[in-house]
Amino acid sequence: MNVWIAIGLTVVGCYAVKLAGLLVPAGALERPVVRKLAALVPVALLAALTAQQTFSSGHEIVLDARAAGLLAAGLALLLRAPFLVVVGIAVVVTAGVRALGG
Template identity: 75%
Template sequence: MSTWIALALTVAGCYALKLAGLLVPATALSRPLVRRLAALLPVALLAALTAQQTFADGRVLTLDARAAGLGAAAVVLLLRAPFLVVVATAVLGTAGVRALGG
């Protein structure tokens, strides 16, 4: 399959998915279960993406400096630090472990 065919199919699929979302009736979106799922879904997706980017290296699970940065960020998050402080702690924790040879 050529790259342009794959690109065209991806564009068509994204457009169809967006159109399907717009065609959902408002009564279906106002249900309490749907509202709860819509509120929790981004958190679950972000957690899955964070775990995949932290502990995976291709097809192998790894435990390296990224995990140390995530742990440092979790500690600061438990202390109720602002978001930018949490991100900075993760960056500095990862960089510190890498600088020490980890």
């Protein structure tokens, strides 16, 4: 498939999704179930992207230094560390494990 055809189809698809979102009646968006789901979708997407980036390499599931960094970040979050500290801890732990050959 030509790259420009793929780009054009992506543009049309994105526009169609945006248009569909605008055409949803306001009454449907005010339902409590829809509000709860709308609040949970970003969290679920972020968790899925984090898991995919941490535990995969191509088409394989791997357990390497990234998992140690994620575990350290999770522990820092449980201890209520500020966000920049959490990121710094994850970076330092990941780099340390890689330096040790992990």
